[in-house]
Amino acid sequence: MFAAGNCSGMFPAENLRDWRGHKVIDPDGDKIGDLEAVYVDTATDEPSFITVRVGFIGRHRLVFVPLAGATVKPDAVRVRYPKQQASEAPAIELDGELPAGEEPKVFAHYGLPYVPGTGGERRLGRR
Structure with missing residues (x-):
């Protein structure tokens, strides 16, 4: 899912947290923003999403x-x-939290399937 450079395999969430504050770029090298937090898939405990700080002074999200x-x-x-x-x-706001009801919208925005946990649990957990 997450490769370090040319290495294969998973990139542990604890190592990814070390990248907090580093820039996040798109496939063309354009800066999207700065990495703020790592969210894991609660079913697998593997890194699944990151939050990226975007916006201008006074209007960050x-x-x-x-x-x-x-x-x-x-x-x-x-x-x-x-x-x-x-x-x-x-x-979300810089000090906000993603409401459980908004999780499906995050996945849908990227065309990814969303399946809650077997007991209706959230799919994303901040680490």
Whole structure:
């Protein structure tokens, strides 16, 4: 799901948290924003989404961007989604939390399937 450079395999969530504050870029190298937090899939405990700080001074918000297909560059995390799509993704305030009812919208924005836990549990957990 998340590859470090040219290495294969998973990128542990604890290592990804070390990238907090680093820039997040799209496939063309355009800066989307800065990595704020890592969200794991509660069913697998694997990194699933990141929140990216976007906006201008005084108007910042956090957008959700999937980690599937992302890679780590020396100075950035490159995601496979274009800047415009990421910028238009569902967002929360800097000190906000994603309401459970909004989770399906995050997945739908990227055309990803959303299946809650067997007991209706949330799919995304902040780590």
